[in-house]
Amino acid sequence: MIHYIFADMLNDYPKLRDSMFSDRATQFKDRLKWEVHVDQHGHERDQYDGEAPLYLIAGTPDGRHAGSMRFLPTTGRNMVHEHFLGLTDGVRIESPFIWECTRFCLSPDAPRDTAAKLMLGAAEMGLASGLSHAVGVFDARMIPVYRRLGWSPAILGTKGAGRDAVSVGLWAFTTDVLPLLRSKSGIQEEESQTWMLNAFGPRLVA
Amino acid sequence: MAGTSRQLDTRLETVLDQLASVGTLDDLQTHILGLRDLFEVEHLVYHSVNAAGGQYAALSYDLDWVNRYIEQGYERVDPVVQGCFRRFHPIDWKSLDWSAKASRAFLHEALDHGVGNQGLSMPVRGPTGHFAVFTVNQSTDDEDWAGYRAEFLESLILTSHFLNNKALEIELGGNITDHKSLSPREVDALSFLALGCSRAEIADRLTISEHTLRVYIESARHKLGAANTTHAVARAISQGLIVV
Known part of the structure; x- marks a missing residue:
């Protein structure tokens, strides 16, 4: 299933939390x-985990982390402003309708449909919260994955090459991407709407 | 996104016009009362907490209720405060946890003091530990409220930031939007808009995608505290950021 967990609620899900950071x-x-910094528990956490982000986590049936993303508002402190201005043409992207997405992570033994589940979860969350775009930092090797899922970012910039290549891109929130993401993830609308309802309450937009 | 409908734009421009003459926190309190008609609700609340823990509120609730709230320290049990702090998405009061006995008692008391049963709260997160919530409140049924949310959500989100900018401006002195500098790319985008170029032409000239252009324009709009794109261009011209 997909969990939408704000940082202050993460301790209610210790297994999910620890397996995500690991x-x-x-x-x-x-x-x-x-x-990146890895602590004595083998967990990768950075200063932005301390900025009260929202985690979107795909969980396994036994309650472990299969994949995740981390969201922060672009009106507050965030990674793109502080580390990637060089990849956004120097534009400090800042709007209540644009959230930042970083740390897109897949577990080594994640089920094949995990990326599709996460992208579906992100699309539904953005649409329900009235967002126009997400600005994301991602491993450039993910680009073909996004393309196969039918939701490619407009790439603003890339630095490094091969393993080191990091890109910043924009995802537009639109209902057009939902049908393919539903079929690739195997998640029915009622199911994902229930998860949304649990996390965000009734849909804010019709 | 900013600028979806003419009616919405008129409303937001009215908010900004009125806010322009606000110079003190007392003015802001008066202004909040005026916003009730514009947003067609019974109550509005703007509540901010700065990095040092200092609090400020402008609101339309009954004074007896405000005093009772402060005296009882109800912020500790109020699910709206507890549920919005450390959040950054619009929150319908229905999605909050009202199950605790203290929360239910608090709700009953609030309703007795004329607080409506429906609420929508927009948290605002600033860059330096600043936090605020803007709330609209109304007595109505779920279906009516769902329609209200769909119509007003975007302008409420924008207004939450306009109010917050104004409150920060009063607190810190000076116009804070003046200090949010635009990057050369944002200036270029607004300059071409001022010249009447289409978005497709501008994207082409700047060799960026139209999505990227939209995001740069929206970013500039936010920094200028403008209601929409046209308004952002006008502000940029009046502040001498672009020359036409």
């Missing part, structure tokens, strides 16, 4: 060799 260490430090 999978992030595996992906960003071990696999991608990014310069």
Whole structure:
């Protein structure tokens, strides 16, 4: 299932929380060799985890992390402003209708449909919250994955090459992407709407 | 996104016109009362907490209720305060947890003091630990309220930021939107708009996608505290940021 968990509620899900931070260490430090900090518990956490973000987490049936993303409002402190201005043409992207998405992570043994589930969850969340776009920081090797799922970002900039390539891109929230994401993730509308309702209450927009 | 309908734009421009003459927190309190008609609700609340823990509120609730709330320290049990703090998405009061005995008692008392049963709260997060919530409140049924949300959500989100900018401006002194500088790309985008170029032409000239252009324009609109794109261009011209 998909969980929408705000940082202050994360401790209510210890297994999900710990396996997420541990999978992030595996992906960003071990696999991608990014310069990230891993603590004594083997968890990758950065200062933005302390900025009260929203986590969108795909969970396994036994309650572990399969994949996740982290969202912050662009009106507050965020990573794109503080580390990636060089990839956004120097534009400090800032609007209540645009959220930042970072740390897109997949567990090494994530089910094949996990990326589709996360993208569906993100699309539904954006549409329900009245957002126009997400600005995301991602491993450039994910670009073909986004394309296959029918929801590609407009790429603003990329730095580094190969394993080190990091891109910043914009995803537009539109209902057009929902049908393909539903079929690729195998999640029915009623099911995802229930998860949304639990996290955000009734739909804010019709 | 800003600028979806003419009616919405007129409403937001009215909010900004009125806010322009607000110079003190007392003015802001008066202004809040005026906004009730514009947003067609019984009550409005703007409540902010700065990084140092200082609080400020402008609101239309009954004074007896406000005093009772402060005296009882109800912010500790109020699910709206508890549920909006550390959040950044619009929150319908229906999605909050009212199940605790203290919360239910609090709700009954609030209703007795004329607070409506429906609420929508827009948290605002600033860059330096600043936090605020703008709330609209009404007595009505669920179906009517769903229609209200669909119609007003966007202008309420924008207004929450306009109010917050004004409150910060009063608190810190000076016009804070003046200090949010635009990048050369945002200036370019607004300059071409001022010259009457279409979005497709501008995107082409700046060699960016139209989505990227939309985001740059929206970013500039937000920093200028403008109601819509046309208004953002006008503000940029009047502040000497672009030359036509």
